[in-house]
Every structure is written in C-alpha cells, then in structure tokens.
Amino acid sequence: MAGYPMAAQIDKKLVSWLKEAHPDYTVVAYINTTSEVKTLVDVCVTSSSVVKIISNIDNDKILFVPDRNLGQWVAEQCPDKQFEFFKGGCPTHMRMRKRDVIRAREEHPNAKVLVHPECLAEVTELADFAGSTTEIMAYAKNSSEKEFIIGTESSIVQHLQFECPDKRFYLLSTECVCHNMKMTTLADIYNCLLGQAGEEITLDEETITGARRFIDQMILLGQK
Numbered sequence: 605m606a607g608y609p610m611a612a613q614i615d616k617k618l619v620s621w622l623k624e625a626h627p628d629y630t631v632v633a634y635i636n637t638t639s640e641v642k643t644l645v646d647v648c649v650t651s652s653s654v655v656k657i658i659s660n661i662d663n664d665k666i667l668f669v670p671d672r673n674l675g676q677w678v679a680e681q682c683p684d685k686q687f688e689f690f691k692g693g694c695p696t697h698m699r700m701r702k703r704d705v706i707r708a709r710e711e712h713p714n715a716k717v718l719v720h721p722e723c724l725a726e727v728t729e730l731a732d733f734a735g736s737t738t739e740i741m742a743y744a745k746n747s748s749e750k751e752f753i754i755g756t757e758s759s760i761v762q763h764l765q766f767e768c769p770d771k772r773f774y775l776l777s778t779e780c781v782c783h784n785m786k787m788t789t790l791a792d793i794y795n796c797l798l799g800q801a802g803e804e805i806t807l808d809e810e811t812i813t814g815a816r817r818f819i820d821q822m823i824l825l826g827q828k
C-alpha cells in the first residue's frame with residue numbers, strides 16, 4: 605500500500621508544539637498533510653493557491669508546514685511577511701539538484717526549465733519558471749517554445765508529451781520518480797471502482813469538522 609512521506613513528517617503533537625512556540629503566527633499547512641493535522645492549523649494551501657492565500661492573511665507572521673522548500677519559495681513572493689518554517693518536504697523533489705539543471709541545459713540547450721517549488725532553492729533559482737503542476741502544464745502548453753526540461757514528478761512529462769505531441773519534454777533527473785505514487789496503478793483504481801480492492805477510510809466527527817474549517821478557510825482566502 606502506498607504511503608505519503610510528506611504527510612508522515614508532521615503530526616498533531618508537533619503542530620501543537622510549534623503553535624506554543626509561535627503564538628503570534630498564523631499556521632499555514634500544505635494540503636499534503638493528514639486530516640488530523642488539518643484540525644489544528646489555521647489555513648490550508650495548494651501549490652497553485654499558496655501565494656494568493658498567504659498574501660490575503662491578515663497577519664504578517666506566517667508559520668509554514670511541512671514543506672520548507674515551498675515555504676521559502678513563497679516567502680520570496682511575499683516579502684512583506686515574516687516566515688518560520690518546519691524542516692520537512694517532498695523526498696522526490698529534494699533529490700533534484702543544481703547539477704541536474706546544469707547537465708540538462710547542456711544536453712538540451714534550447715529547452716526551457718520548468719520546476720515545481722517543492723524543489724530545493726538551488727534548483728528553482730536556476731529555472732526559467734517555477735510553479736505548481738497546473739501552472740507548469742499551462743506554461744508548456746501555451747508557450748511558443750518547443751522543448752522543455754521538467755523538474756517535478758515524472759508522470760507530468762508523460763502527460764505533457766501526450767497532450768503536446770509537437771513539443772519535446774525531458775525529465776530534469778531520473779530521480780524525479782515518486783515511488784509511493786507509482787504504487788497505485790490503473791488496475792488498482794479499476795478494482796477499487798468495482799468494489800474489489802481499496803480501503804474505506806472513516807474519520808470521527810471531530811476530525812471531519814476541524815479539517816472542514818481548515819478547507820473552508822482556504823476557499824475563503826483564495827476568493828478574496
């Protein structure tokens with residue numbers, strides 16, 4: 605069964621401790637956290653919405669969990685806010701390094717480098733564009749350029765190559781593979797839909813109510 609490394613990096617106990625240590629801060633959590641963690645934090649963000657939501661928070665002090673790379677990237681876009689970070693992140697994106705960007709550019713000198721902000725700063729700083737998966741895909745589809753080096757999970761290269769057959773997409777590194785994600789196959793989904801596989805997840809009422817508040821806040825701040 606697939607796990608989720610980033611969500612496993614932080615639990616309710618850690619969030620409680622962080623809140624005690626940072627009483628004046630608004631706690632912002634990436635959507636890639638557990639339902640239990642979502643009950644304790646103030647607002648949830650996706651990589652597409654994070655800059656807008658944090659800009660709309662009525663507090664200059666932001667504690668961002670758990671992905672430090674994404675948090676640091678956001679901090680650069682929101683210079684009027686003061687940030688503290690939890691030192692977590694996506695193991696797949698953290699395996700991509702500056703040397704991969706240099707090598708990929710040498711191999712494909714005409715290609716634009718598009719990366720996800722879950723990558724290390726040494727990677728995002730060298731890229732032509734950093735953005736969420738949706739933003740990377742939109743950039744590649746709408747661009748008049750013909751070649752792209754993609755610095756996020758490998759399946760995005762396959763999606764883009766399928767959707768843009770007249771363009772060429774290269775993986776930034778052979779390390780850009782999320783082994784957890786790959787554990788769920790199309791056959792698993794099919795069998796799940798037939799009721800022959802999968803696992804039903806049930807949450808208690810307190811978790812459902814608490815996590816819903818967190819999601820509602822994300823929608824509210826994302827609309828401002």
Ligand code: SF4
Nearest residue numbers: 694696697757782785
């Ligand atoms: S590659 Fe994506 S799905 Fe895999 S751990 Fe990282 S953020 Fe999660």
